[in-house]
Amino acid sequence: MRRLCVALDTHLEQALRLVELLKGYPLIYKIGYKLFVSNGVEVIRKVRDIDPSAELFLDLKLHDIPNSVRNGVISATNLGVDYLTLHTLGGSEMIKRASEVKGTLKLLGVTLLTSHGEEYLKELGISLSKEELILKLAQIGLKNGCDGLVCSAHEVAYLKETLGNFIAVVPGIRPYKVEGDDQRRIALPEEAVERGADIIVVGRPILKADEPRKVIEDILKRTGQ
Numbered sequence: 626m627r628r629l630c631v632a633l634d635t636h637l638e639q640a641l642r643l644v645e646l647l648k649g650y651p652l653i654y655k656i657g658y659k660l661f662v663s664n665g666v667e668v669i670r671k672v673r674d675i676d677p678s679a680e681l682f683l684d685l686k687l688h689d690i691p692n693s694v695r696n697g698v699i700s701a702t703n704l705g706v707d708y709l710t711l712h713t714l715g716g717s718e719m720i721k722r723a724s725e726v727k728g729t730l731k732l733l734g735v736t737l738l739t740s741h742g743e744e745y746l747k748e749l750g751i752s753l754s755k756e757e758l759i760l761k762l763a764q765i766g767l768k769n770g771c772d773g774l775v776c777s778a779h780e781v782a783y784l785k786e787t788l789g790n791f792i793a794v795v796p797g798i799r800p801y802k803v804e805g806d807d808q809r810r811i812a813l814p815e816e817a818v819e820r821g822a823d824i825i826v827v828g829r830p831i832l833k834a835d836e837p838r839k840v841i842e843d844i845l846k847r848t849g850q
């Protein structure tokens with residue numbers, strides 16, 4: 626299984642330049658709003674043309690009525706992407722209907738966004754703690770057909786211990802920690818893998834690197850690939 630996912634959160638030209646430069650490494654490319662909304666399915670074809678072996682992760686975090694999400698999943702399977710995200714907040718029925726049509730695509734459930742704190746739960750009138758809500762949403766996701774979950778490095782071990790195995794996709798990775806980093810949100814690649822991450826997602830440290838290949842080689846080595 627490929628371990629390192631590069632978040633292509635940039636414009637088309639830089640994204641394709643990077644894919645060209647990184648051709649041949651065992652990578653997953655994450656395509657999100659920035660690239661997909663501007664360039665549509667063309668971006669999928671273009672990445673594939675450059676590196677046919679690349680795995681593709683469409684990060685659209687679907688959340689709608691069950692039938693609409695199901696249709697979105699069917700469209701994603703037709704594109705041949707390998708991973709797709711949806712919000713577990715969409716509920717059991719939405720996830721179930723989506724998972725019925727996923728084929729070989731891996732569905733990844735997003736629980737609570739890291740940008741949401743306790744204040745947000747209070748605003749919604751939810752009396753659960755953040756941790757309790759994350760666990761509940763993770764359970765709903767896995768029970769109804771998600772293959773994996775997007776989670777942070779500090780919760781991955783607990784979730785796997787409590788819920789059993791799943792594909793754990795962990796963002797918030799930095800190759801090096803610097804003074805002032807929030808230790809709870811940020812983890813080193815090897816730390817995340819040690820705690821149970823199956824796929825680590827890295828964006829800016831690669832996008833902004835002078836020598837992206839060096840960063841990739843370093844992370845692959847440190848995560849045993």
Ligand code: C5P
Nearest residue numbers: 632634739796797798826827828829830
């Ligand atoms: O911070 P970085 O550029 O490495 O982020 C890469 C990806 O990880 C982004 O595409 C973002 O969607 C995702 N991310 C996330 N949750 C966070 C931080 C980043 O899902 N707390």
